Amino acid sequence: MAAKRLIQYALTFKGIIITALAALMVAVGADVLSPIVSKNMIDHHITGIESEWVETAKSPQAVAYGSRYYKRLAxxxxxxxxxxxxSIVQVGKNFYFAEGKVETDGKHSxxxxxxxxxxxxxxxxxPAVRLSYSEVLRFYSPEVPYIINLLVLYFALYIVSGLGQFAQYFYLQKAxxxxxxxxxxxxFSHLQKLPIQFFDNSPAGKIVSRITNDxxxxxxxxxxxxxxxxxxxxxxxxIYIAMFLLxxxxxxxxxxxxxxxxxxMRVYRKFAQKYxxxxxxxxxxxxxxxxxxxxGMPVIQAFRREKQTKNAFEKLNGTHFRYQKKLLVLNSLSSHNLTGILKNLVLVSFLWYFGHDAASGLVSGLSVGLLYAYVDYINRLFNPISNIVNQFGNLEQAxxxxxxxxxxxxxxxxxxxxxxxxxxxGHVVFDHVYFAYKENEYVLKDIDFEAKPGETVALVGxxxxxxxxxxxxxxxFYDCTKGEIRIDGTDIRSLPRQTVRExxxxxxxxxYLFTGTIYSNVSLGDPRITREKAAAVLKAVGADKVLGNLEKGLDEPVIEKGSTFxxxxxxxxxxxxxxxFDPAILILDEATSNIDTETETLIQEAMDVLKKGRTTFIIAHRLSTIKNADQILVLDRGRIVERGNHEELMGRKGKYYQMYQMQHGNRAEEAG
Incomplete structure (x- = not known):
């Protein structure tokens, strides 16, 4: 399945890959032709004088010897x-001029x-006469132009091969x-589409690892x-085609x-996949x-859990190391060791066959050029084989x-x-809503209330x-299991999630503040929120009193999670x-629970600015911050057990009264 999807991704850029493969074909063609050029140079020109010659008149390519001229039959x-x-015959290190046609195969003495x-x-x-060094060179002279041309062709093929390899590497890298x-x-785009439930159940590090490491x-x-x-x-x-042709x-x-x-490959994959x-x-x-x-480093250090945390990490790292070692052993067996053994076996078999059969005269047509070409091809053959075998590990990892x-x-x-x-x-209705994070384990039970446009609803419990x-x-973020939630009479499940949140x-x-600047955190990259608007809303909520002394103002850098603020x-x-973003519905989730009393006053003023003209839901632990709410819903174990405004709930002396009394002591009596 994964291999099929990987191929589909590759086909997305098939044009670039086809270009790379075309360049590769050119490089391979040039590389494969090189040994054939070498073979022709050796057999036809370097050892070519060991062939049949004919006596002729003086002419181009004719060689003077004694008082006569001779030309290669070819x-x-x-x-x-x-x-x-x-014939010209080589025996040992010397060359001899012999009468008649001398058989080139067999053993010479x-x-x-x-x-x-x-x-x-x-x-x-x-009958034969030994040739001097100068005479041998004279017989070689007709071959020199051919050898030079073949050398030029040989190096030209190398240049073409190099250019082809460069092009295929470049385009494959690009693809x-x-x-x-x-x-x-x-x-990353798909992550934006996943429900919050996925992120609740998946550690961030694992997700990051898939996007980066994998x-x-x-x-x-x-x-x-x-x-x-x-x-x-x-x-x-x-190479196989060339070898079969030869x-x-x-x-x-x-x-x-x-x-x-x-x-x-089958054996390797069986173990490598698991590792x-x-x-x-x-x-x-x-x-x-x-x-x-x-x-969580502050918590780890505060509770002196450094050693335990280190031990837990070492356990994971130890398991990772053991499987890395197993894979290393497997890769070591499969890489140069395997290909080296196979290469030596093939070379030995080839040389034995060539030496035994050629020397005994059982097979004709085996020449020095052929020997050179085959040894060259075998060496070239094992380079790609070695490269393929060495990539088994990367293939399995991928x-x-x-x-x-x-x-x-x-x-x-x-x-x-x-x-x-x-x-x-901003007319919000919860119509007998039930909700469970896990099946049949309801955390909301029969939630039924109405928030009219512009009202402030406080949730306590x-x-x-x-x-x-x-x-x-x-x-x-989740959809209710039973019941219905309506905004302005429309079931929110009938609208796309992003439309509901608009x-x-x-x-x-x-x-949560993102890495960037104060301005980028206010606008979140929305072009509709200009710098002037950002400055205006910061001033409206009183932030200018706290942030006004910052050197760069709106451009003050914000590092991860805003830890410097x-x-x-x-x-x-x-x-x-x-x-x-001028929302019609605003939710304030424990907005004053983590701040000091002095800042709370500023926050309370900011909340008053925010709530104007909006339906507001406030989740609060500090009950003093919700005295002015239009209605307060008291929750207990997923149910609404009390509802009303502050005065009504204090007068009932029920659960809300008890909570308020716990926070404010005797002042609760006076407030009542």
């Missing part, structure tokens, strides 16, 4: 071929001015980078694995490699733990990483909708009573952010 015209036949040739069990003698860019964009492993697939597998396959095919009997010796490599899966899994877990430890990435992409999400609706009036869950279903805003208990400053920036 260069002679039909008329010249009728002349007297002679020289005795008493005669060349003895033993071939197929039969010995033939030829790989484009594929990974698209994949990362797809994964996609980087896939990048290696397209750069190294794809390059080596494609180039290797084309090289191997090209001599099919010798080529058959090399075909034993194909089943051996296939069997080894790589564990390695990638432990990397994700370590990333999650590192992320969690950094976020497939395992691909499975993890595609599993994330396979999580059910919703497309981000751009559908717009007119600004809400002990921890776990369901206050935040009401906000979660109103914002459609005219809503939330201020969290622990406001106080809780009150972060809260005021988040208030300004909410006001800038």
């Amino acid at each position: 260069y002679a015209s039909e008329e010249e071929k009728k002349g007297k036949k002679v 020289i005795r008493n001015g005669k060349v003895y040739v033993t071939y197929n069990g039969k010995t033939t003698t030829y 790989a980078n484009r594929i990974i860019q698209k994949m990362r964009n797809d994964v 996609t980087e492993a896939i990048h290696e697939l397209y750069v190294a694995v794809l390059s080596n597998f494609f180039s290797g396959a084309i090289y191997i095919i090209g 001599d099919w009997r010798l080529a058959m010796i090399c075909t034993v490699l194909i089943p051996v490599l296939f069997i080894w 790589n899966y564990m390695i990638r899994s432990k990397v994700s877990e370590m990333n999650a733990m590192i992320n969690e430890s950094i976020q 497939i395992v990483s691909g499975e993890r990435v595609f599993k994330l992409l396979g999580e059910k999400g919703e497309d981000v909708s751009s559908e717009a609706v007119p600004r809400f009036k 002990h921890t776990g009573s369901g206050k935040s869950s009401i906000m979660n279903v109103l914002f459609r 005219h809503m805003a939330i201020v969290l208990q622990d406001p 106080s809780s009150g400053q972060r809260q005021l920036i988040s208030f300004a952010r909410a006001l800038a």
Whole structure:
């Protein structure tokens, strides 16, 4: 499945990949032709003088020897071929001029001015005269122009091969980078579509690992694995074709490699897949733990849990190390060791066959050039084979990483909708709403209330009573299990989630600031919120009194989570952010629970500014901040147990009264 999806991603940029493969074909063609050029140079020109010559008149390519001229039979015209036949024969380190046609195959020896040739069990003698060094050079002189031309062709092929390899590497790298860019964009874009429930159940470190580490492993697939597998396959095919064209009997010796490599690949994958899966899994877990430890470092150090945290990390890291070691052993067995053994076996088999059969005269047509070409081809053959085998590890890593990435992409999400609706009036109705995070474990039970446009509704209750869950279903972070939530008479489930949230805003208990500037945190990149508007809303919520002394004003840098700002400053920036988007429905989630009394006054004033003309929901622990709410809903174990305004609830002396009394002591009696 993962391999199929990876191929689909590759096909997205098939034009670039086809260009790379075309360049690769050119490089392979040039590379495969080089040994054939070498063979022709050796057989036809370097050792070519050891062939049949004819006596002729003085002419181009004719060599003077004694008082006569001789020309290689290969260069002679039909008329010249009728002349007297002679041969140049090499025996040991010396060359001899012999009468008649001397057989080039078989075993040659020289005795008493005669060349003895033993071939197929039969010995033939030829009168011969040893040639001097200058005479040998004279017989070589017709070959020099051909050798020079072939050398030029040989180096030209190398240049073409180099250019082709450069082009295929460049375009494969380009395709790989484009594929990974698209994949990362797809994964990150898909994250925006996933429900909040997914992030509640998935550690951030594991998600980050899939977007960064796993996609980087896939990048290696397209750069190294794809390059080596494609180039290797084309090289191997090209080399085998050339070898079969030169001599099919010798080529058959090399075909034993194909089943051996296939069997080894199957064995390797069986173990490597398991090891790589564990390695990638432990990397994700370590990333999650590192992320969690950094976020919770104050708690770890405050409670002196450094050693325990270190031990837990070492346990994960130890498991990762063990599987890395197993994979290392497997890769060590499969890389240079395997290919080195196979290469030596093929070379030994080839040399034995060549030496035994050629020397005994059982097979004709085996030449020095052929020997050179085959040794060159065998060496060239094992380069791509070695590269392919060495990429087995990266291939398995990429497939395992691909499975993890595609599993994330396979999580059910919703497309981000751009559908717009007119600004809400803010009439919110919860109609007998039930909700459960886990099946049949309801955290909201029969929630039934109405918030009219412009009203402020306060939600109070002990921890776990369901206050935040009401906000979660109103914002459609989750959908209610039973019942219905309506805004201006429309069931919110009939609208896309983004459309529902278009005219809503939330201020969290622990406001989240993004890396950037104060302005970017107020506008969140929305072009409708200009710098002037951002400055105006900051002033409206009173943030200018706290942030006014900052050197860079709106351009003051904000690092991760706004850790250089106080809780009150972060809260005021988040208030300004909410006001800038002018929501019809506003949710304030414990907005004053983490700030000092002095800043609370400022926050309270900011809240009053924010609430004007909006339907506001306030989740509050400090009951003093909600005295002016139009209605207060008291929650207990997921149910509304009391409702009314502050005076009504204090007069009943029920649960709200008890909570208020716990916070304010005897002042509760006076307030009542």
